[in-house]
Amino acid sequence: MRFVNILIVSVLMFGIYSCxxxxxxxxxxxxxxxILPQKYFVERIAGNDFQVNILIPPGGSPATYEPTxxxxxxxxxxxxxxxxxxxxxxxxxxxxxxxxxxxxxxxNLSKGIELVRGPEVQHGDHFHEGGIDPHTWSSPKAxxxxxxxxxxxxxxxxxxxxxxxxxxxxxxxxxxxxLDKKSAEVFxxxxxxxxxxxxxxxxxxxxxxxxxxxxxxxxxxEPSPAHMQHLIGEAEKHDxxxxxxxxxxxxxxxxxxxxxxxxxxxxIDPLNEDWxxxxxxxINHLKGEA
Numbered sequence: 001m002r003f004v005n006i007l008i009v010s011v012l013m014f015g016i017y018s019c020x021x022x023x024x025x026x027x028x029x030x031x032x033x034x035i036l037p038q039k040y041f042v043e044r045i046a047g048n049d050f051q052v053n054i055l056i057p058p059g060g061s062p063a064t065y066e067p068t069x070x071x072x073x074x075x076x077x078x079x080x081x082x083x084x085x086x087x088x089x090x091x092x093x094x095x096x097x098x099x100x101x102x103x104x105x106x107x108n109l110s111k112g113i114e115l116v117r118g119p120e121v122q123h124g125d126h127f128h129e130g131g132i133d134p135h136t137w138s139s140p141k142a143x144x145x146x147x148x149x150x151x152x153x154x155x156x157x158x159x160x161x162x163x164x165x166x167x168x169x170x171x172x173x174x175x176x177x178x179l180d181k182k183s184a185e186v187f188x189x190x191x192x193x194x195x196x197x198x199x200x201x202x203x204x205x206x207x208x209x210x211x212x213x214x215x216x217x218x219x220x221x222e223p224s225p226a227h228m229q230h231l232i233g234e235a236e237k238h239d240x241x242x243x244x245x246x247x248x249x250x251x252x253x254x255x256x257x258x259x260x261x262x263x264x265x266x267x268i269d270p271l272n273e274d275w276x277x278x279x280x281x282x283i284n285h286l287k288g289e290a
Contacts, residue, residue: 024076026103027051031157032078034090035062036273037137038109041147042082044172045165046154053078055089056271061248062087062134067097076101080157082150085110086134107153109146110136116203138270139204140180140279147172179279183209186287194238195286196231196263198245198254201270202282211286212238216253223253235261242285244268 032053033039039052053074056065067075075081075097083090085108098104116133136142151169155162187193187209195202200215214234218227235243240263245254247269258265266285272278 024073024102026079027077028079030074030078032075032081032097034082034084034087035137036271037275038082038084038150040273040275041143041150042154045147045151045168046158046161047168049158049161050154055093058271058273059248060271062089062271065089067093072097072100075104078104080105080107080153082107082109082153084134084146085113085136086115086132088134105153105157107149109149110134111145111149113142113145113204116207133200133203135201135203135270137204137275138202139208140176140183141208142204143275144173144176144180147176175276179276179283183283186283187211190287192239192241192288194240196235196240196243196254196257198249201246202244205282214238214240216243216257228253228256231257232260235263241288242266244282244285246270 029049030051030053031042032055033042034055036054036056036058039054042050042052053071055067055071055075056062078101081094081098081101081104083094083106094106098106113136115136117131137146147169151165155165158165193210194212194214195206196214196216198216200213200217202211202213205211206213214231216223216231218224223231234240235257240261243254243258243263243265245251245265245267247267248271251265251267254265257263268282268285269278270282
């Protein structure tokens with residue numbers, strides 16, 4: 001069914017562009033991004049200098065979302081696409097979007113980040129590319145590199161604003177480095193370093209600050225009764241106090257486990273546009289202060 005949907009959108013896009021005598025007219029200051037946190041990053045560096053076309057809307061999943069023909073047309077009008085890197089949405093759609101867009105610069109914001117790799121993992125009807133965990137924006141340390149990459153791309157698009165953007169970058173980096181330092185200090189002293197989460201979206205946070213992320217999903221699927229029992233045992237073994245559930249997923253399994261181990265279910269949204277506020281909230285929940 002997913003293949004059929006992709007084929008339908010591709011045919012619609014072919015129809016849109018084959019009926020046009022030339023490529024869509026570029027909007028000089030329009031750029032496209034994949035996820036909402038990227039809009040926050042852009043605005044921290046460039047303010048409102050760019051119109052940001054976001055492909056995955058609030059509530060959409062980077063694993064399963066399929067762009068509309070209108071969204072594809074907005075990509076075609078953009079002068080650049082800033083991909084977050086390696087999310088299934090980009091793996092599936094990037095070639096089609098770039099081909100339809102014609103003249104467009106593409107920047108990979110995960111460039112230079114030490115990627116978390118493992119065995120190729122299936123999540124529903126897709127696989128994480130080459131076993132790469134795509135959730136690079138889940139860690140302040142990784143986001144420091146993301147925004148440096150973003151700054152380099154934005155300056156290339158608007159070199160006349162380099163000085164202003166550099167001041168904004170330095171201010172943002174100062175905040176990120178402070179959050180990184182405080183997180184490292186807090187988690188180094190933490191008594192409990194394990195947490196449970198439905199979909200493993202905090203892999204880079206766990207890796208960078210010595211935490212143990214235990215996902216409820218089993219190879220991208222709802223856990224079986226046997227696996228649920230295993231998870232309850234793991235939660236008791238690691239004295240889990242927090243069970244995270246992303247707002248895009250059903251809370252039922254997380255609530256069953258939390259009830260058994262007397263833990264708190266906390267809904268989070270790693271795709272929140274206000275990345276800084278969400279990241280601080282997640283860190284506070286992990287250290288037991290929220």
